[in-house]
Each structure stands twice: as C-alpha cells, then as structure tokens.
Amino acid sequence: MTEDVDIAQPADASVLDRLPMRDENGEIRHEFVAEVTRAIHETNIELLRAIVAELHEADLGDLIEALEPDDRVKLVELTGADFHFSALNEVDDSVREEILEELEPVTVAEGVLELESDDAVELLEGLDEEDQEEILEKLPAKERNTLERSLLYPENSAGRRMQTEFITVPPDWTVGQAIDYMRNTPDLPDRFYEIYPVDRAQHWQGAIALDVLLRARRPVPLVDLIDEDRRRVSVLDDQEEVARLFGKYNLVAAPVVDTTNRLVGVITIDDVVDVIEEEADQDLKALGGVTSDEELSDNVWTIARGRFNWLLVNLATAFLASSVLGLFEGQLEQMVALAVLAPIVASQGGNAATQTMTVAVRALATRELGSSNAFRVVMRESLVGLVNGIAFAVITGVAAVAWFRIPGLGVVIGLAIICNLVAGALGGILIPMVLERVRADPAVASGTFVTTITDVVGFFSFLGIATLWFGLK
Template sequence: MAETLPVDAADSEPVDLEFRDEDGYVSREFVALVEQAVEAEDAESTCALAGDLHEADLGDLIETLHADDQAKLIRLLGDAFDFTVLTELDDSVRARILGEMPASDVAEGIGDLDSDDAVYILEDLDQADQEAILQELKQSDRLQLRRALDYPEETAGRRMQSDFVAVPPFWTIGQTIDYLRESDSLPDDFYQIYVIDPGFRLMGTVALDKLLRTGRSDPISGIMGEPVHAIQATEDQEEVAMTFERYNLISAAVVDEADRLVGVLTVDDIVDVIQAEAEEDIFALAGVGGDAEISDSVVETVRGRFVWLVVNLGTAVLASLVIGLFDATIQQMVALAVLMPIVASMGGNAGTQTMTVAVRALATRDLGSFNTMRIIMRETAVGFINGVLFAVLMGLVAGLWFSDANLGGLIAAAMVINMLAAGMAGILIPIMLDKLNIDPAVASSVFVTTVTDVVGFFAFLGLATWWFGFG
C-alpha cells in the first residue's frame, strides 16, 4: 500500500511511502512521520497519513506508537477515526485508550458500529465505565447492548449481531425484495433472510440466491428451508466455532431458550473466535495467562505467569527429592550425574509431543470414546519404539564415551522405560483431565513433565543402584 504524503507539516514536497515494509511490518519511516505529526498536534498531516488506512492497518499502527501518542492520534483523526479499529487492538491497549476518552465520545463512536463490535469493545470495561457509556446512547441501542452483555462471556450471545433481516412467512418474494430495497435499518452485510412467526420464533431461512431466482408472486414460505444449525445464545463460542467449521457455515441464526430469533453469527465473527481460542490453548500449554498480550505491562505479565511457575517449582522439588534418594549412588559414579538429564529430557520432549496432539484432538472432538483405546495403544507403541531406537543410539554413545558397556546398557534400559512412560502419560493425562472437566490445555504440561522427570530419574538411578550394587 503506497501513500503519497508530505514529509512534514512544513514541507510541501510529496514522498511515496509504503505503509508496510518487505516483511509485512508497519514501516519505521511511516511510524516516524506519524509520530512527528502527532507530537506537533498537526491534525491535517495526521489525517493525510492515517485517515484512509484500513481499520486493521490503523490498529497495527496504533499498537506501534508510544502509549502517550495512541489516544492523541485518535483525537487528531477526529471524524476520520472508525471505532471498528478498537476491535483490532490488544485488550490492554483498547482499555487504556477508552480510559482516556470521554464517555460521550465513546458512545458516539460505537453508536454507528454493528452490535457485536460494540459489545466486544464494551465487555472488558468495568461496570461503572460500561454504564457511563451506555447512558450516552439512545434507548434502543442501549437496550440492545445491555441484552447482549447480559449473556455469559465467551458465548454466542456475546458474539452475535443483533441486526438481521426477518420477515413473516406470508410475505411474497416481491414484498420481501421491496422491503430490502427500501428499508434504512438493514445490516451492512447479510447472507440469509430469516422467517419468523408472530412470536418471533424462528421458522426457517431463505438464502439470498434462492430469493433472487424466484418469481415475485411466490410466497416466502414456499422457498424457506429448515432452520439448520440454529445456535443457542448461551452456547460456548468454541462449540459454535466447531459447528461453523464442521458444516462450512457462512452464517447461522442465534435463538434464545424459547427459540426466538435474537441475533445472527457470521463467519467473520467466528474467524476471530477460532483465533482467540487457538491463542488461549497455546498460552495455556505454556503456563501463560489465556488473556496475555504482547502489549501487557511487566506487572501484568508477571501476574499471568507466576502461578504456574510456582506449580512447576513444586514439581521440580519432587524430582529433586527422587534424585536425593540416590545421592550415595551418584557419589560413587559421577557419570550418572552427567547422563541422567538426558533420560529426563528425552522423556519430557516425547511426552510433550504426545500431549500436544492429544490436547488438540480433544479440543476439536477428534478424540472420543469411539477411538480412545486405539489412540492410547498407538501412542504407547510409538513411545516404546522411539525408546528402543534412542536406547540403541544413546547406549552406544554412553558406552564409548565412558568406556563402560554396563553404563551404556543402563542408560538404554532407562531410556526405554521413560519413553514408554512419556507416551502413556502424554495421552492418558489429557484424557483423564478432560473426563474430570478440567481443561487439559491448562494442566496437562505440568503433570506430564512431572511424570517424565520422576520416572526418568527413578528408573535411571534405581537401575544403577541395582546393577552396580551401590547404596
């Protein structure tokens, strides 16, 4: 994307400038010009630079700026700023910007947004700030947003758009098309028309292509299809995303407990959900808070990681206690201290590989009662075979390294035991946690690492004590 822009407020010579560099990042030159315009309080240059950017690009630009310049940039853009940009920002950046803006300005900005975008902006604010902004909205918008915010977090009700096209079944195709042409309150984008009864209960759906191919005099009820895959408003957003993925949906109706139509979900909403859920699982596997952002402060980052580091400390102490049981053995053969981290490390890596596959399969519902035993047997076999292969390799290396065939045989046996235990733990622990309704993405890594460390050290040092007659 090329921009022809003034170099600064005092320079009338234009310059062609790419917004993004060759690696896809916002170019340093572009950021420097924006920072210069913002610091100079030059609204004209700021609008010339950033006023026509796509909301995703403007969001990236805002996140590259210093915190003090972010709200200032938005103020200088004035009416050229589209509040949809706020949905592209990290949560902490968005909250900081909203905290610096008057409630009336925020209300004016979100009043023109789709309801799902407005809810996304408001939902992370505290109750007092939400209420202050809602009070500035007109009553119809306020009631609409409050209803959406009343649904639990991470549900379809929070992600849905409240604007949709609904018609009665007795309308003709002509009436419906005329309504679509003349109404000023239609959503910006829609893919289906919903047919409802007088109680607003969903009766069926009509795809736009079918509507346009049918004669004007035909009733809408004659071409409506069954309301396939209607989503409950209280359904978890991860389950909704799986429904969209499984059935290749473009949009889906959202209904309440009485099957009344309350909103619609579209695929662009679900793409955001899929990304958010994937990020949450990745962070959870690493023991990082699920809402961690690259823009978080030091204090927020420490708070998000501290708890699981404490848990890991406890498991490390447990592994150290196992090593302490064999201190006499280690003192008599120093080579054991050199080799035992290899056994534990290989087991840990093997267990993490199996665990990652298992957690993902559970999240996507690819691992269930129909194939659990087969997958357990497969991963156990994989662990055993990898154990044998690396036992041969490491046994030869250790035997030649320390000129001791017995030591090579010892580490080979320990390697087989720990790799077998790693394969079993990597699949069984996530399954058991899932059965206990504990998120396997959050807790699996700690338990799997503990098993591989304890089994690895105990097997290696225990076999050494028995084999060489130490202790």
C-alpha cells in the same frame, strides 16, 4: 533519524501513496509512524484525518499500537468523527482499555453508535461495570437496551458474539416482496448472507440463503424456499462449539435463538474466525503456563505477576523430581557417569511426552478424542513410545558405552530410555484425558504434571536399574 517526507502539498495521489505505511515485508515503516507522531504533536488535524480516512481498521489498529501511549488518545481526539472505533477491536486488550479509560464517555458513546452490535459489545466488555454504565448512559435508549442485553449473556457465549442486525420477513411474502423490502429499507446490515422468516412473535421459522432467493422468480412464495433444517445456535452455546459447527457444516452465517426459539441475532464467519484465533491463542499460552490475557503491550510487573504462580508450581514439582536423586546419593558418588547421563533419560521422556500431550490436547479441544476411541488412541501412543524407546535405547546405549567405556552402562540407559518413553507417552495422553473428565483445562495443567512424571520415572528407572545391574549401594 527519520526521513522528512513532504505530503502536505496538493497531489492527485493519496496520502498513503505518497507516504506508504508498510515496507516490502509488510512491516510498518518507522518514517510513517514518525510522520503521524509529528502531525499529532503539531495538531495537524487535516493530515491526520486524511490518513485515518484511508486506513483499513486493521491497519489503523496496527498504527495505534506503534504509537506512544499518550499519542494514541490524542490521535482519537484529533480525528474526531473520522476515527473508526472498530480499529480499537484490532489492538491488544490492555491498549484498548487504556484508550477507552482516557477518552470522554460521550466520545466513546458516539464511536459505539457507528459500530455493529457485536463490535460494540467487544469494545465494551473488557471495561469494568462502572465504566460500561457511564458510556451506556450516553447512548439512545434503543441502542443502550440492545447492548445491555448482549452484555448480560455469559462471556464466550454465542449471545456475546452475535450481531443483532439481521433481516426478518413474514413467511407469507413472495420473493418479489422480500427483494423490494430490502431495496427500500435504508438501515440493513452492512453484510448479510441470508434472510429469516419469522412469525408475529419473532419465532424462527427457518432461513433463506440469498443465492436461493435471487434465483427464484418474483411470484414464488417464500415458504417454498425456507430451509427449516438450517443449523442454528442458542444464545447460551459456547463460542468454541459455534466455531466447530461452522467448520463441520461449512457455514458462513448462523441464526441465534433464545430459549423460546425467538430469533435474537446472527453470527457470521468473520466472528467465527476471531473465535478460532482467540481460542488457539489461549491454548498456546496455556501450554506454556502463560495467562490467556497476557499481551505484548503489558508492562513488566503485570507479566511477572501473571507468570509467577505457575512458575511456583513448577518449582515444587522440580523439587519432587530432584528428591528422587537424593534416594540414590550413594550410587551417584560411586559412579559419576550416572549423574552425567540421568538428565538425558529424563529429557528424552519429557520431549516424547510433550509430543503426545500436544496431540492429545488438540484432539480433546476439537472433540476428535472421546470415550469411543480413547482405548485405541492410548494403545497407539503406548506403542509409539515403545518403538521410539527401542530405537533411542540402541542409539543412547552405544553412545554411553563409547563415552565412558563401561559395557553395562549401555544396557542400563537403554532400558531406562524405553521405560521413560513409554511412561511419557502414557502420561501425555492420560493426564489430559483425566483433566478433561474432571472439567479442568487440559492445556493449562497438563505440562507440569507430565514433565514431573517423566522426570520422576526417568531418574528412578535409570538409577534403579543401574543399582541392580552394577550392585551399587
């Protein structure tokens, strides 16, 4: 049951003041969603437009995801020109694609015209080529050509991430001329941090930061202020490399040039933050064997299908690990304690390997681990495995003897723990490095291989040492 809130009556307070969107924990209030839903069903356009006008695009995106699928499209249609299409870049990919496919191409085209070029590309790139073309045909020639060029660049490249709105000036201008130009030009980018001197062929000459420009006197030639060593990126650079460049050199913006050094765009820090979040999301999902495009809004069938293949691979490796137990069937029948304790050895090795693998995958992604320090890192992780192995060998050995009252059992499981933790440390660091060398994604494949190694080594070392120690057959 929802609480009725009277927000139609005139008042000095805004709609969101009278009907807050979020509670004290920052969560969307059910009453707010219910009120918006009721307004949609009652076609209360005035109220919906008032709400949409006050919401930040990120909050509007959260509201869209909280609505039922049919109501999402109706909200866009009813609010018309007041709807911020940038909000669709704040929702899950599947939700965005569903909305865009339901809307008329002319409606989407009108919304795209209000966006900066990088936001427009992000909005369109998830659609298939036929839907993209249908929307692009509704755009003016200039905007259509700009977006088509951006969409031709490789996915996850700087060319896809850049915005094509930037400020260029002739290098022979003065500071005063540049300032007057910016004051008198109505269609400047919404936000910018530097201006770019270019020649007549649009070749990049350098950059001038706004703080440097504003501190200089009007008669000063721009050529005296140009930073020719300014970091820039190529349209073909991978977005991860661009993000690393921003982090390393503390950039807030970076010019983007084509293969002939012509200035074609600019990437700003807000774009890089999105890249960092996306890459972290993909790596985290990959470590769990989840496809990078899986979203919370996906249906059961889509999620199950996406996870099936990796679970099938895991099943095959599990059978491989279990086959080791079959080699010691007779020994397991003679001493039940071995069957009880064997999973402990495998589990400890797997946990230690996962810790090492997590550090290794992150270090490879950030380029902190390479050929120059690989040997030192491998040796360090091996010694860590050995130290922890000895510590847990003592703990586990004492516990095993106290549990089963078999003195030699503590020595057997202790030695096996040492072997498996060292093996886990080596597997956790070497497997990601090998996968990186063969140009496979270490985050995707490492987990299964590392777990298989620790299971096989754990079972084999424990049961093999037990066979030798107790003389089992």
